[in-house]
Amino acid sequence: MTSVSLPRPAEPSTSTNNETPELQLLELGPGFAVYIGAERDARFIYKEIYEDHCYDIAQLPLNPFIIDAGANIGLFTLYMKTKYPSARILAFEPVPQVFDLYRRNLALHGVPAGDVDAHCCALGSAPATSKPLTYFPNAPGNSTFVPGEKELLRKALPAEHYQRMIDRSSAGATRVDVPVERLSRFLDEYGRGLTRIDLLKIDVESWELDVLRGVDDRHWKMVRNVAVEVSELSGLRQEIEALLRAKGFLVERELAAWSYETAPTYTVLARREGPSNTET
């Protein structure tokens, strides 16, 4: 997500307080309430997933294996579990406060614990490291390893009302040291129990290329569909598309419904040619 609820890379403070201060339950759609960190952020992501259907990109088997990189408060996981009740999901959200909301939302919606393997960890290209991530309590979905890139977006959206929104959502920026691990390290834990990855969804605020580089070829062979949200301002889109083509995918891209002309954001969609996507 790179909405206008973006932060400024202002001097973040360093925090060790990982507790969710107070729980806020919000009805995002008819009969659909979730615990949220910030209302505007949650409504934005809800619209992307539940109304714009940005991840309805391929027909998956009835029991898909799905990776949720940038799991945030769980809206993608909940959407996929409603659409595919037998789905197994491997999820990653590095901000402890946000991860806490993710777990609470899955429990609130009765998602069986055994169906989701969730980690409070960032994904990246290097094994077993840790790195400072900038967390925005007023716009948790913007939390990123690359806060400087948000400043480019700020410049690309010069209208005054955007600037005001930006200032509001950037207030209280905090730096949190988070663990970083390669995706293949987690996939290895499944051993022979893993034969196909039906959808790899990545929405990680300009760290997408690193996440992709953390996948080894033995796992790429299993991947059938990839959806990567990428801001053109990150300068990463062409490299991401080239990497996916090199791994044997057909690659397309869709402009996000909310995208701004001066700061386009795409969902890069990659699918394998060959056996049907719904084959189990």
Ligand SMILES: C[S@@+](CC[C@H](N)C(=O)[O-])C[C@H]1O[C@@H](n2cnc3c(N)ncnc32)[C@H](O)[C@@H]1O
């Ligand atoms: C825009 S939100 C994702 C919204 C999303 N489409 C969903 O499913 O709800 C992006 C999330 O990615 C997380 N994030 C940032 N860098 C990450 C990384 N390297 N690995 C995993 N998650 C990351 C952020 O903390 C944030 O919660």
